[in-house]
Amino acid sequence: MQVVVPFAAGEPKTRLAETLTAAERREFALAMLDDVCATIRSTGREPQVLTTRRIDIDAPLAVDERPLTPAVNGVLADGDPTAIVMADLALATPTALERLFSADGDVVLAPGRGGGTNALVSRHPQFRVDYHGTSYLDHREIAREVGASVTELDSHRLATDVDETADLAEVLLHSEGTARDWLLDAGFSLSVTGGRVSVTR
Amino acid sequence: MQVVVPFAAGEPKTRLAETLTAAERREFALAMLDDVCATIRSTGREPQVLTTRRIDIDAPLAVDERPLTPAVNGVLADGDPTAIVMADLALATPTALERLFSADGDVVLAPGRGGGTNALVSRHPQFRVDYHGTSYLDHREIAREVGASVTELDSHRLATDVDETADLAEVLLHSEGTARDWLLDAGFSLSVTGGRVSVTR
Numbered sequence: 156m157q158v159v160v161p162f163a164a165g166e167p168k169t170r171l172a173e174t175l176t177a178a179e180r181r182e183f184a185l186a187m188l189d190d191v192c193a194t195i196r197s198t199g200r201e202p203q204v205l206t207t208r209r210i211d212i213d214a215p216l217a218v219d220e221r222p223l224t225p226a227v228n229g230v231l232a233d234g235d236p237t238a239i240v241m242a243d244l245a246l247a248t249p250t251a252l253e254r255l256f257s258a259d260g261d262v263v264l265a266p267g268r269g270g271g272t273n274a275l276v277s278r279h280p281q282f283r284v285d286y287h288g289t290s291y292l293d294h295r296e297i298a299r300e301v302g303a304s305v306t307e308l309d310s311h312r313l314a315t316d317v318d319e320t321a322d323l324a325e326v327l328l329h330s331e332g333t334a335r336d337w338l339l340d341a342g343f344s345l346s347v348t349g350g351r352v353s354v355t356r
Numbered sequence: 357m358q359v360v361v362p363f364a365a366g367e368p369k370t371r372l373a374e375t376l377t378a379a380e381r382r383e384f385a386l387a388m389l390d391d392v393c394a395t396i397r398s399t400g401r402e403p404q405v406l407t408t409r410r411i412d413i414d415a416p417l418a419v420d421e422r423p424l425t426p427a428v429n430g431v432l433a434d435g436d437p438t439a440i441v442m443a444d445l446a447l448a449t450p451t452a453l454e455r456l457f458s459a460d461g462d463v464v465l466a467p468g469r470g471g472g473t474n475a476l477v478s479r480h481p482q483f484r485v486d487y488h489g490t491s492y493l494d495h496r497e498i499a500r501e502v503g504a505s506v507t508e509l510d511s512h513r514l515a516t517d518v519d520e521t522a523d524l525a526e527v528l529l530h531s532e533g534t535a536r537d538w539l540l541d542a543g544f545s546l547s548v549t550g551g552r553v554s555v556t557r
Contacts, residue, residue: 170551251510266512268469269522269552270529288548291529309452311467314512318551321470328471328492347489350371350519351470 156236156256156276158195160214161223162188162206168243174320174356175341183337187317188212188242190332195240197249198256202240205230227284234280241273245326245334246312255313260306262298265313266291274313279303323354357437357457357477359396361415362424363389363407369444375521375557376542384538388518389413389443391533396441398450399457403441406431425487435481442474446527446535447513456514461507463499466514467492475514480504524555 166177167184175183188204192214195202204214205226219226227239238256240247255265255274262282267273270289281301285293298305315325317334326335327345338354346355367378368385376384389405393415396403405415406427420427428440439457441448456466456475463483468474471490482502486494499506516526518535527536528546539555547556 248510266530268512268516269525269554270546270548271552289529289546289553309449309511309513311469311512311515312510314515315469324470328490329467345471345490347471351472352490353470 156200156238156278157230158200158202158238158240158256159217159227159230160188160191160195160202160204160240160242161227162204162210162242163223164206164208164210168318170318171320171323174323179341183334183341184243185210185212186332186334186337187245190330190334191240191242191244191247193332194247194249194252198253200256204242224284224286227286231277231283236276236278238276239274239284241267241316243317244273244313244315245317245332246315246329247274248312251310251312254310255308258306258308261303262294263306263308264291264294264298265308265310267314267316271316273316274308277303321351321353324352327354328352357401357439358431359401359403359439359441359457360418360428360431361389361392361396361403361405361441361443362428363405363411363443364424365407365409365411369519371519372521372524375524380542384535384542385444386411386413387533387535387538388446391531391535392441392443392445392448394533395448395450395453399454401457405443425485428487429484432478432484437477437479439477440475440485442468442517444518445474445514445516446518446533447516447530448475449513452511452513455511456509459507459509462504463495464507464509465492465495465499466509466511468515468517472517474517475509478504522552522554525553528555529553 168180192202205217261279263276265274270291272290272294342356343354346353369381393403406418462480464477466475471492473491543557544555547554
């Protein structure tokens with residue numbers, strides 16, 4: 156099974172603009188990508204980074220300038236068993252990814268918070284993705300249409316993509332990777348107020 | 357193993373005040389509690405509701421007016437194996453709870469978003485809770501201090517407590533219980549904008 160990590164190299168993590176400068180967002184996004192690649196390797200697999208432009212990272216690159224959905228569907232069109240793992244899953248562990256990779260089902264979906272699909276496995280040659288909107292529900296429907304069985308992979312670590320400031324708290328709470336180190340070096344720490352824990356800088 | 361569901365009957369779900377009236381919050385909180393109790397029963401166990409005052413629900417009640425932490429520690433002081441499952445885990449399924457109940461470890465912790473502890477199992481007579489602040493990290497530390505082994509239960513369904521408006525989207529996306537029906541009857545639906553899916557009413 157090939158394991159593909161899409162990466163938008165242009166202007167990553169725009170929803171962190173209130174917290175990080177453009178240069179910082181690029182650095183932080185690359186740190187998370189590094190962590191995700193290392194975690195995939197820890198499961199005994201080799202990640203392939205599907206990037207919109209050439210980047211400096213120690214992993215096999217495939218460059219595809221198209222948006223996420225057509226680029227991933229270009230990979231799935233090969234018909235080979237494929238895992239797609241988002242590049243901002245800073246909380247992913249080998250255990251969580253191994254649960255994904257080894258789950259039964261033609262299509263295995265790890266929902267992200269807010270209706271996204273943060274990671275998936277497709278073993279069905281006709282399954283395709285559509286990352287716009289409530290992609291988790293759409294992917295279930297697409298699988299149904301092509302007759303593919305669907306397994307839900309229930310993981311907080313894989314459900315937590317790091318897009319917004321509040322998500323940085325999850326990285327500080329649950330990650331031990333370079334992305335967490337980057338946040339600490341940048342002066343972030345957990346902030347305990349009412350309700351959920353957030354971050355301050 | 358006893359399975360205890362704490363419930364704050366006084367003024368539940370205050371962080372949903374921007375979206376729901378006080379009466380609606382009470383109704384919705386009871387619908388979630390109903391769902392959680394039914395899900396526990398589906399695993400073959402009987403829930404005990406630990407409530408701050410008498411409520412009208414079809415489950416064995418224990419009334420304890422104290423705040424969450426001392427009330428739960430009063431239960432744990434018995435020394436019996438105990439699971440504590442929060443009453444607002446509207447996404448919980450029998451599969452997710454069975455993973456929790458059957459996980460190895462003196463203490464099993466299911467982290468909630470933002471550093472909370474949404475569900476746990478304690479099989480160690482000296483383990484106690486402290487739900488204030490980053491309780492997930494604190495519970496790991498408390499377990500270490502008493503020599504209890506800790507297992508992390510990695511579940512998006514158990515990590516998702518329903519406290520804020522954005523959490524309602526998770527209920528509409530992933531639940532099939534009475535809490536979801538309640539939201540639909542109250543006029544909520546998914547709203548697809550940029551980024552994560554939210555709700556409108």
